[in-house]
Amino acid sequence: MKRVVITGAGTINALGATVPQTLEAMREGRCGISELEFRDVERLSIRIGGQVKNYDPETRFNRQQLALFDRFTQFTLIAAREAIAQAGLEFSGELAARAGVILGNSGGGMTTLDENYRSVYEDGKNRVHPFVVPKLMNNAAASHLSMEFNLKGPSFTVSTACASSNHAMAQAFQMVHGGITPVMVTGGSESMLCFGGVKAWEGLRVMSRDACRPFSANRNGMVQGEGAAIFVFEDYEHARKRGAEILAEVAGFAMTSDASDIVMPSKQGAARAMQGALKDARINRDEVGYINAHGTGTAANDKTESAAVADVFGAHADRLMISSTKSMHAHLIGGTGAVELLACIMALRDGIIAPTIGYQEPDPECALDVVPNVAREAKVDVALSNAFAFGGLNAVLALRRFT
Amino acid sequence: MSIKDRVIAIIAEQAVLEPSDVALDNTLEDLGIDSLGLVESIFAIEEEFDISVPFNANEPSESDFDISSVRTIIAGIERLVKEQS
Incomplete structure (x- = not known):
């Protein structure tokens, strides 16, 4: 069995737009939870979340990409660019044929669904943009990631609610561990912070109105966040031979x-x-x-x-x-x-x-x-x-x- | 703007070209518009003219709408605008 190491990491989330920013915020114990900002938020009773703020998708993607990428796909690609740049890998030839991407995701393109349901139900429109389906499908992020980096091996999306990413990364680990491929890109993303997304969670009565205070006696519920983190899992021998920096071992x-x-x-x-x-x-x-x-x-x-x-x-x-x-x-x-x-x-x-x-x-x-x-x-x-x-x-x- | 100019503007935007670079004899392929670009253009045309374009991507040749060149697309839209107004 192969040893599996992590040779690249990337993220965007409420704490930062990169891994260094996020780790700095964690070291400082900074809170990324803030007032939610989106249409109809005043009709929600839960109005806080770990929302990615000061985010301008147009500086990251061109017009054609934005027509096709829901927010959860955008976050995935931003995190993947950071992770793969850190790993220093180029996917071509046999490596491209074997390396794949396994991601965790639960809600798919919730913002896309929300906007288009609003358009047909509330605004009474009878026509939706042709890319609604390819934008909202749960595997869209994994597919676009595979296209951007030429990953042609085993690729799919795992959906197990709050455990999606861990299931995905465990599966990617297993593929490298078992020698199916020397490299897998893995992690997960989510973006359900829109009116319909938060309204659905509100219904369950498990959300806090003021803060997420885990393990504290006065805790009063969860707070929803959004973002992505992506990792490069690599066969240790493959990483060692090319002199890659190793962040940790997945055991x-x-x-x-x-x-x-x-x-x-x-x-x-x-x-x-x-x-x-x-x-x-x-x-x-x-x-x-x-x-x-x-x-x-x-x-x-x-x-x-x-x-x-x-x-x-x-x-x-x-x-x-x-x-x-x-x-x-x-x-x-x-x-x-x-x-x-x-x-x-x-x-x-x-x-x-x-x-x-x-x-x-x-x-x-x-x-x-x-x-x-x-x-x-x-x-x-x-x-x-x-x-x-x-x-x-x-x-x-x-x-x-x-x- | 005439229907012709409005359709050309939509096609040019999709192709990331200036309207003056779009010739009536061009096919969508000439302009670099792929199948997704085609359905996006049809959506934009439907929105622009508030019409319904009878186009099925599975059988473009069977559709009652000729997309073989910019000229035929414009002719089809002119007919639909007349019929559906």
Whole structure:
């Protein structure tokens, strides 16, 4: 089996338009959540989100591209350009034939859907732009990424709600690990911050009106974000031979299904996923220094996740650090695991643990070291990234510091 | 502007050309407009004239609308505007 390393990373999200900007914001514990800005926002009761602001698509894409690219595709391509430039790879010949792209995404082109439904239902128009379908389909981002970089190997999109990116990256890991391809581009993106997108989430009554405060006793719900993060996963030997800079090693993963409830999380499902990832990566639980929590800031997730961590790690649960960066970039749903992987890379490579900001009151049901409010320096050898989706579909990745 | 000039303006925009560079005998292929560009042009024409163009991308030759050159497209639009007004 091949060792798999990360040789490129890119992102755009509420914290920054690049990886360095995002990591700086995480180090400083900055909050990217702000007042939402889009049409009809005054008809929503939830008006905050991790929205990408000061964004001008026309500086990134030409007119023809913009006619075809929904916001989630735009974010994907911006992140992919940064990741692939960092990796320093050109895809041609046999590498192009084997390398592919696997992305996580949940809502597809929600803004495109929203605008066109509004046009036909509310404005009574009987004609829509011909590109509505190719713009909104969930695989549009993966397809455009493959076209821009000439990736002709296995390529598809995974949709498992909040775990989409982790499922996608686990699948990409497996392909490189198994020797199917020396390189895969992977990650995820999401952009549901439009009237219809937020209105639907409002209905579930799990959203906070003021802040995302994971693990804090006074937490009152999740906050939705948008953006993308993209990574280059590469066979270690392939990376070594070309002298590529290695950001971290992907050591293993596990996926589980709760098989119990469409929205309520399960401690057993989460615990089995963390245990499985450790086993797959051949990691002793005492080696884990940091967990990037799913940590949505809902009452149910955070206490269930804390209990699962306590079950899996026993006495070591009190020694490891666990933080939820959703407190800063909000919940990117299908793109969230990808942005959160950046915090794991920062912990392993830079020895800086991103904090859980907005933490105000200890909750006895979440009695772990959640790195409250301020980033911390610590040497970490192994990090886990948790994602536990609606529908009970869980995916946990295990990363190692590359030495 | 005449129907002819309005159609040429739409085609020129799609082809990223000046209207003066679009000749009546040009085919869409000559102008570098592919199949997606064609459906986008038809959409723009429908919006411009508030008409419905009977065009099916699966069987362009069976459609009651001749897209073989800029000239035939203009003639088709002139007919549709007359019929549908």
